[in-house]
Amino acid sequence: MLVGIPLISPTSNKTLCADELSSRSFRMTDEIIAFTIPGAVKASGLTLTRIYNLIGDGSIEAVKAGRRTLVKAHSLRHYVDTLPAATIRPAKAA
Numbered sequence: 658m659l660v661g662i663p664l665i666s667p668t669s670n671k672t673l674c675a676d677e678l679s680s681r682s683f684r685m686t687d688e689i690i691a692f693t694i695p696g697a698v699k700a701s702g703l704t705l706t707r708i709y710n711l712i713g714d715g716s717i718e719a720v721k722a723g724r725r726t727l728v729k730a731h732s733l734r735h736y737v738d739t740l741p742a743a744t745i746r747p748a749k750a751a
Contacts, residue, residue: 701737712728
């Protein structure tokens with residue numbers, strides 16, 4: 658489970674952290690609908706600059722809630738799912 662990532666709960670108007678959710682009956686696909694920008698960085702492993710560039714070019718969806726920018730979880734997941742598979746060569750035998 659991702660720890661310390663800010664999440665927005667659809668059932669309340671408060672920001673939750675993943676470690677707060679560990680004690681609840683929780684299914685990630687049912688609850689997480691958006692990440693804060695720092696949460697999107699932590700959840701995806703992408704850099705802050707890359708997240709902003711992806712929002713800017715429309716590759717991932719973001720919305721505003723007051724001054725806060727939220728990245729839609731399904732959009733971020735779709736982007737990561739469509740990245741090409743990594744090709745890692747095996748280490749040479751010594």
